[in-house]
Amino acid sequence: MIALQELSSKEISQIRYACAYLFSPELAKNNQFIQNLRLESLRSAFRKKAKQYHPDLNNSDAPEMLTRRQERFIKINDSYNVVKNYLSQEEYAQAGTLKKDYPKIxxxxxxxxxxxxxxxxxxxxxxxxxxxxxxxxxxxxxxxxxxxxxxxxxxxxxxxxxxxxxxxxxxxxxxxxxxxxxxxxxxxxxxxxxxxxxxxxxxxxxxxxxxxxxxxxxxxxxxxxxxxxxxxxxxxxxxxxxxxxxxxxxxxxxxxxxxxxxxxxxxxxxxxxxxxxxxxxxxxxxxxxxxxxxxxxxxxxxxxxxxxxxxxxxxxxxxxxxxxxxxxxxxxxxxxxxxxxxxxxxxxxxxxxxxxxxxxxxxxxxxxxxxxxxxxxxxxxxxxxxxxxxxxxxxxxxxxxxxxxxxx
Ligand SMILES: Nc1ncnc2c1ncn2[C@@H]1O[C@H](COP(=O)(O)OP(=O)(O)OP(=O)(O)O)[C@@H](O)[C@H]1O
Ligand SMILES: [Mg+2]
Structure with a gap:
């Protein structure tokens, strides 16, 4: 696992900020939580949030609401990419080689x-x-x-x-x-x-x-x-x-x-x-x-x-x-x-x-x-x-x- 302390403080705060969007501000402060995070749970959190904020899924919103929803969705998407990137590096370190989900050997x-x-x-x-x-x-x-x-x-x-x-x-x-x-x-x-x-x-x-x-x-x-x-x-x-x-x-x-x-x-x-x-x-x-x-x-x-x-x-x-x-x-x-x-x-x-x-x-x-x-x-x-x-x-x-x- 890539320990958080190995990252620069800027990188750490980016990951925390992203986790706050996807999970909760409390969990984002918790090192243990971030270190133990797995790609599957990240994906599921992203799917949940995306459902909630995806602009296409809520057409009935007033235009102002829609813009806010769009902004929020972009943040969620960016956050997902930040954390995913961190987790992929971690998987990489664990195996010493780059891994994908399948095949599982x-x-x-x-x-x-x-x-x-x-x-x-x-x-x-x-x-x-x-x-x-x-x-x-x-x-x-x-x-x-x-x-x-x-x-x-x-x-x-x-x-x-x-x-x-x-x-x-x-x-x-x-x-x-x-x-x-x-x-x-x-x-x-x-x-x-x-x-x-x-x-x-x-x-x-x-x-x-x-x-x-x-x-x-x-x-x-x-x-x-x-x-x-x-x-x-x-x-x-x-x-x-x-x-x-x-x-x-x-x-x-x-x-x-x-x-x-x-x-x-x-x-x-x-x-x-x-x-x-x-x-x-x-x-x-x-x-x-x-x-x-x-x-x-x-x-x-x-x-x-x-x-x-x-x-x-x-x-x-x-x-x-x-x-x-x-x-x-x-x-x-x-x-x-x-x-x-x-x-x-x-x-x-x-x-x-x-x-x-x-x-x-x-x-x-x-x-x-x-x-x-x-x-x-x-x-x-x-x-x-x-x-x-x-x-x-x-x-x-x-x-x-x-x-x-x-x-x-
Ligand atoms: N739980 C079990 N109960 C009864 N017999 C078993 C059991 N497990 C394996 N055997 C028998 O043990 C023998 C050896 O099994 P197997 O060929 O799978 O071993 P192996 O570890 O692959 O051996 P090798 O390293 O030589 O390839 C087989 O005849 C198998 O049926
Ligand atoms: Mg054998």
Whole structure:
């Protein structure tokens, strides 16, 4: 978030003045309110005021009233643009890249194999489609692609490899309509070396993914912590980490969150970041050393890094805080059974992330171990298609209001 104090006093008073027009003079004085403002609430305030003051909507007014109404409407419109501009800069800072409303990208990761990532991705896609949202699923588990199996396809002719190898010119050439609702772009893990793509290809792929004409994109990631997987994960607007209650899985899940954050911090000045032009090589080096295992200067907690930056590069503290605040992945605990204490797993991951990484991990849901999931998988059918009223479907439905508390 761009803190108000980072702006000049003239800019701050412009924003306050505009907020007074759109909301109320009291709210305009409230820093917290302005900092927490979101584009959706701004738009809704604008619509309300516009309805009230739009000159075309009240033809019955006396001419003098009409002029006043027109003047007021112009002020409201200008105010809307001022605050919108401020909020767009804020979104820009949060992501490090410019964002638009759609597509919303969801990434599903977790550094262990076999914990239910692909199963979850396919069913979330089916659920979003059934809610009328255009959804595209992408298999980005480049070395072990199998998302298509969870969508009832045993083999696919066109895959993401064709795009990466330039055999397909666009993603739409390799997009397949699944029989269960969502579109999908499959992968082919059997091709030797398909997991290795170079940096520029990856950037091109990510850029092209963000241009897909769809409301939701869900990326299924590999169970590893390669730079590719981490960069796909970080490119999403909404990050979901899956674990099970097994120590090997939850330790990997925490490690995945940790290395993702380290990667994010190391990419603050990357070529696709808005901070690229203000690159401070010394700070980049400090972050690199501090987050590099075996460098001898590796930090034990992010708190320590913050202290180092406070002493040596205080003007970047805010930037680091922004990066930390804008990274709060969701957590799902899968395959929970009567013996497993999933709450303990959630608390452990949340506590250690807070203490060591200074970030909030948000608990999203747990899914019980269900034979219906196994059965559906064995029959190459999505669980939601085979058991639309089963336990798994009920648990899936509950996550929608948690992911989008203000509506989709
Ligand atoms: N809640 C559940 N209950 C029962 N079985 C489950 C559940 N979730 C996943 N499974 C089963 O676990 C197996 C592995 O799932 P999946 O392929 O989705 O894992 P993954 O994390 O994508 O693995 P990889 O990283 O290897 O791609 C599948 O057979 C799936 O049906
Ligand atoms: Mg998978």
């Amino acid at each position: 969801i990434a599903v990761g977790g550094a262990k194999g076999g914990i239910g990532k692909s199963m979850f991705v396919s069913n979330l896609g089916i659920l979003l489609s059934s809610l009328g949202k255009s959804t595209t699923l992408i298999d980005l588990d480049l070395g072990g692609a199998n998302l298509h199996l969870y969508l009832g396809e045993t083999s696919i002719r066109k895959t993401i490899n064709d795009f990466l190898n330039k055999k397909a010119r666009s993603l739409s050439d390799i997009t397949i309509q699944s029989r269960y609702g969502p579109l999908f772009i499959g992968g082919d893990g059997s091709e030797l070396g398909s997991g290795n793509i170079n940096y520029l290809r990856k950037l091109k792929l990510l850029k092209t993914i963000k241009e897909i004409d769809t409301e939701y994109i869900i990326m299924d990631l590999g169970g590893d912590t390669s730079y590719n997987t981490l960069d796909f994960f970080l490119a999403a607007d909404c990050q979901i980490v899956i674990t099970t209650c097994e120590p090997a899985a939850y330790l990997e899940a925490y490690n995945f969150v940790k290395v993702s954050l380290y990667r994010k911090l190391n990419r603050i000045f990357s070529s696709e970041s808005q901070w690229n032009k203000q690159k401070d090589t010394e700070l980049a080096e400090i972050i690199k050393e501090a987050t590099h295992t075996g460098s001898g200067n590796e930090i034990t907690s992010i708190h320590e890094l913050i202290k180092i930056i406070k002493d040596s590069k205080p003007k970047y503290l805010n930037l680091i805080h922004q990066a930390l605040r804008s990274f709060n992945p969701y957590l799902i605990v899968n395959m929970v059974n009567a013996e497993s204490n999933y709450k303990d797993v959630v608390t452990r991951i949340q506590d250690v992330s807070k203490k060591m990484l200074s970030i909030e991990v948000r608990y999203l849901s747990n899914f019980s171990f269900e034979y219906e999931v196994k059965n559906a998988t064995n029959q190459l059918r999505p669980v939601l298609a085979k058991y639309p009223r089963g336990n798994f479907a009920k648990q899936m439905n509950r996550i929608i209001p948690k992911l989008w508390p203000n509506g989709m």
